[in-house]
Amino acid sequence: MRATRGNDYFITITESKKRFDDNGYDRHKMFLYKEDFNKFLAGLTETINYVKTDLMPDFDFDAFNHDQENEEGAVISVAETSDVSEIAEASDMSHVPEVSAVTANEGDSVDDWKI
Numbered sequence: 001m002r003a004t005r006g007n008d009y010f011i012t013i014t015e016s017k018k019r020f021d022d023n024g025y026d027r028h029k030m031f032l033y034k035e036d037f038n039k040f041l042a043g044l045t046e047t048i049n050y051v052k053t054d055l056m057p058d059f060d061f062d063a064f065n066h067d068q069e070n071e072e073g074a075v076i077s078v079a080e081t082s083d084v085s086e087i088a089e090a091s092d093m094s095h096v097p098e099v100s101a102v103t104a105n106e107g108d109s110v111d112d113w114k115i
Contacts, residue, residue: 009034 003009011032016025032040052061 001009001011013030013032015028017028018025052059
């Protein structure tokens, strides 16, 4: 999660592939802006549901749920609730750093942005 100078937020998804010829890395970035959150989520959900129902219908995906405890010690399973705020409250977010602003000048490439 990143923030612009105008306090707009966007998500950066980065993939790094190791190059075997010179021991460097190829980085590929995808920027997801707030205008596209719903469309991205709908496409991702549709793809995941297709894999679960059509490609791998016999696989037990629930075996890989990571349950979390809320303040009262009760276990909250992501599969058992659709209340995102309840899941967020159960998560320990104290280790997540604050979002910093992106400093970009006209003509800069994304890789040159100072964060």
